[in-house]
Amino acid sequence: MAPGTRINIDAVSRRLGVSQTPVREALQRLEGDNLLVYSPGRGYSTTPLLDVAELRSLFEFRLLIEPWAARSAAVDRLSNPSAALETELKALEGRIGSLGTARQDLVAHDARFHGMILASAGNQVVQQAFSKTHCHLHLFRLYPADVEGRITLSEHRSVRDAIEASDPAAAEEAMRAHIRNSYHRFAHAFDVQPPQLAEVEQVRMAP
Numbered sequence: 001m002a003p004g005t006r007i008n009i010d011a012v013s014r015r016l017g018v019s020q021t022p023v024r025e026a027l028q029r030l031e032g033d034n035l036l037v038y039s040p041g042r043g044y045s046t047t048p049l050l051d052v053a054e055l056r057s058l059f060e061f062r063l064l065i066e067p068w069a070a071r072s073a074a075v076d077r078l079s080n081p082s083a084a085l086e087t088e089l090k091a092l093e094g095r096i097g098s099l100g101t102a103r104q105d106l107v108a109h110d111a112r113f114h115g116m117i118l119a120s121a122g123n124q125v126v127q128q129a130f131s132k133t134h135c136h137l138h139l140f141r142l143y144p145a146d147v148e149g150r151i152t153l154s155e156h157r158s159v160r161d162a163i164e165a166s167d168p169a170a171a172e173e174a175m176r177a178h179i180r181n182s183y184h185r186f187a188h189a190f191d192v193q194p195p196q197l198a199e200v201e202q203v204r205m206a207p
Helices: 009-016 020-032 052-073 082-095 102-121 124-133 135-142 150-164 168-187
Strands: 036-039 043-046
Touching: 009 020, 020 036, 020 043, 052 102, 052 124, 052 135, 052 150, 052 168, 082 102, 082 150, 102 124, 102 135, 102 150, 124 135, 135 168, 150 168
Parallel strands: none
Antiparallel strands: 036 043
């Protein structure tokens, strides 16, 4: 749905064959997840696209969380997610170039890949906080950067290989580079020079 699209509660309830009560409850949840906004007299509509300041804030949040998660995942234990990550990467490789679904496939892959790494870190609070940002959805609404996924796939493989090698420093750096590169790719949606991301490399969280 395009940004700013109004939601007609009556039309939704008729299309789904339910009363308006569960539709309203669902819309309230989506508003809580920042996927819808409510305006008095206007009702619900889909959230607008990120602006450049919001894009920067989102990626600075990711820089705080995801390099740590990659570092935590690069352990020589059964919890190492490299096998599952490899399966996910191969699945995307098999879909690259498919007509019609490339963008949707890339969004879904990106969310799963990063989600696996965060889950392996074992911190439920961090995982839930990250999930509530819906960052992959908001980013790919903004701009179809690397729509075929080849650049993303290459960067994801670097992260995965470092995790498989149980090299925490390399995994952390590969994830940091991937996030910074992604920021600049998505920033092309704006006709201005994007602000630099804050330097947060010194941040350390206990695994």
